[in-house]
Amino acid sequence: MSSLPLISILTFLPLVGAALVFGVDRERRQLARGLTLAVNILALALVAALWVNSNPADGGMQFTERHVWIPTLGIEYHVALDGLGLVMLMLAALVIPMAVLASERVRENVPLYCGLFLFLQGGLFGAFTALNFFHWFLFWELSLIPAFFLIKLWGGPQRSEAALQFFVYTMVGSIALLLAFLALFLATGTFDFLKLAELARTKALGPAVDAKFAWLGLGAGKAYLLLFVGALLGFAVKVPLWPFHTWLPLTYAEAPTPVSMALTGVMSKLGVYGFVRLLLPIFPEPMQALLTPLLWLAVATIVLSAFAALAQRDLKRILAYSSINHLGYCLLGVFAAASATGTALDRTAALNGVVLQMFNHGITASLLFCFVAFLEDRSEGARGLDDFGGLRKVAPVFCGLMGLALFSSLGLPGLNGFIGEFLIFKGVFPLVPWAAVLALPGLLVTAIFILTVIQKVWCGPLNEKWARFPDLTYNEGAVVFPATLLMFALGIWPQFIIAVINPTVVQWVRQLPF
């Protein structure tokens, strides 16, 4: 089993599938959907095989594949998995089929639509496994293309603007990131993440960068810091970190809802993944140097987006701001892990929380968007907070399951949302108490807006317009039920995932230079 290049097969499987699905006749919608799901299931099986065959006690890289690609530029085909990669692959393998299943409302050019989803999945698999900058960047950018078209061609009324804004914002960040890594390459001669992290760990990277750019006269550590800021920009846009979030609400609102599922469920995780995999190990010292402003930004992200969500009237926009809010906790955890004082135990708790939160938010947020998609199916696109009311009476199952997802998002213990945030706060509190305290109002406001949603949509007098509102169908139930089970399972028994990520996190913390 281990001799097979499983990761490469996994990466290229959806891409080949996409090519196949593109070729399906426009009118044969069911065939396109069926093919797509078959590829998705195959991919999920492969990820499961990787999961089962991995050695959880070993926190390092497994299933390594390494080939020469462009030797003159230090570019290799280098893929491998550790706990983080494995969890992210699982997330991408789960969310994309959910999004495809939630796309019943899409009638126009289904093969192209489904093919683009597979393309997106391939891009994500590639980006979560690549360990060489060139290779990683290829997939990171590649995943933008399908997302752009999915928004541009199937989105809401302002889709053109949203798609362009989404693409260009991300691109600006990507170019900053690219320039930063080119500079690192010049200083070190390598694009390999592991080698760069090793250099950073031995504190050789900063001096190397300084030496290369000494003639700029910036002073010790400044050039390294500058490169960190460039790289940070790329991921800050993607996650997003306040104030680089302005593209997101429009994009999430205008994208077709299944695409919003993929965007918030997995694509935003690419950004957090970058923080954990690239920024923290490769730029630990600059991150520490800028710790206070970064923490302020994370706190602002958490608190401001919660208030912004409170002010929204469109369900998708509420969920969009709530996504910003939830990923803000991840960033808080990552930054706090770079704090100068603190124990390894606290850092481990914070980073474990970050990875858990990434996975949990991916499941919960995409489930919530999925419910909104079902709601839109019934309401012919209406999704205003005030458009509904009293739905609980006519659609109890729908409301009950969506309520569970909302409570998970709120962080109710027993559901999956709680444990990640709890671990993050458990780690952040001793590391940087002030930031943890300042972020707490975010939790409170989140509770308020989520309860507002429940109250306005489910409770109160029944809006007569929706007296014939159908309850969840079996097909829809088949989509959301497994995810709901997963929410419970992870809430009650998070060890399932922690067992995979903890050894990896422990190893990261050990490798931090402070």
Added chain:
Amino acid sequence: MLAWTIYLSFAGALACLLTPRANPRATRAVALGTALAGLFCGLAGAIQFKPVNGLEVITRVRWIPALGIDFSLAADGISVTLVLLTGIAALAGVLFSWNVERRTNEFFAFFFALIGGVYGVFLSLDLFLLFVFYEIAIVPKYFLIAIWGSTRRDYAAMKLALYSFIGSGMVLIGMLAAYAVSGLASFDLQALAQHSFAPEFQRWAFPLVFVGFAILAGMWPFHTWAPTGHSAAPTAASMLLAGVVMKLGAYGCLRVAMTLFPEGLKMWQHELAALAVTGIVYGALVALVQKDFKFVIGYSSVSHMGFVLLGLVTLNEVGWSGAVLQMFSHGVIAGLLFAVVGRMVYDRTHTRDLDALEGMGLTRAMPFASVTFVIAGFASMGMPGFSGFIAELQVLIGAWQAFPKLALLAGVGIVIGVVYTLKTTATVFFSDKPAPAEPHDLDHPLEPITVPERLGAALLIFCTVVVGLHPRLLLDIIVPSFKSPLFDGLRKVAGL
């Protein structure tokens, strides 16, 4: 083998001219055969290419011994790369000119005269010979635009010819001065490159020759011929103009100006880099506000050629190999873009106005064209996986090393490139605007995309993807070229 590309092209030009005007089919067959033969020779030459120390002399025949002029051809990895590009561009050009009905025989005769000249420039080792081929290439360009062109073709053809001649005038002065000052009584590039000219001489000779060539490469602020020329030219000619003729300029900069006067490059390095980056950013900004589809692509060429020039003046090997790769990459991608704009869209809709095209719902009418343009657009904006990315990546690495601030500006240029490419793609092919109410001559269905067009597009897409994913195919022959004796002076100045 490589030298045959030149002879075959000129022979093909003659053969095309001799085919009867009434029988365009015969002409096309001859043209296709010539293009295929040229590409085949180029490929075979590239496969056999095993230079001893970077440069391989192919032929050397005394031509005008009294003046030290030889008919000498030689190839290094740079020439081989560009010969391959020319072969690809020629084949694609023929495929996309399949619908030329007017004076077909003359059209292809000029076409192959141009191609022959281009092959000649890329393979000449003698400076005088290089100049002769360079001039040969200018004349057919003029006629191709003046006779088969579209909007404002006389103006565009004249402008292009004048700019070219001014550039060659500058080159000629520099070249003769080098001949006289060196006292070698030879035009042999290798001999001249190994002669060290006095710094004072290089100070003025270098910019003269470099700028003379760079005019043809579309260097800002001497770029204005390019968008007008590209737009007025018939499709195949704009493909060749952007695809290979602009490369002649860049090649001249590298092969003549830089190898002969390396210290001059060192003296003017920062000024030229500033011009190159201005071109990158300015070209992209102007492309952003164009209303004419072809002008968008024309200015994007100026912007992308800025990367070539930037790479050349970085004075390091990464920058140079990036510049050469970018020449290849831009040749392929620009060819593809012009093919979609000129052949697939303009020949069918008879308009290039973006506002007019917006209402036509072209993605439904021409799905193949829209998919091709989307791919070409992503390739052009520097998406990883296409050849443009790995080329611009290397230029940026080189620029980071030499002038970090300008590298940042070039990054800005890339972002603007993304914006105009996406905007144009969205406007032309994916507009939300409903078709206009008044009857338009588009009510009849557009003629479907023909087989030659499909083949041509497939060829160009294949090239950009293969080089993008496996750049070693070209890098492995480009990089050793910088070790050849031609580059001794440059390497010394660069401290390599």
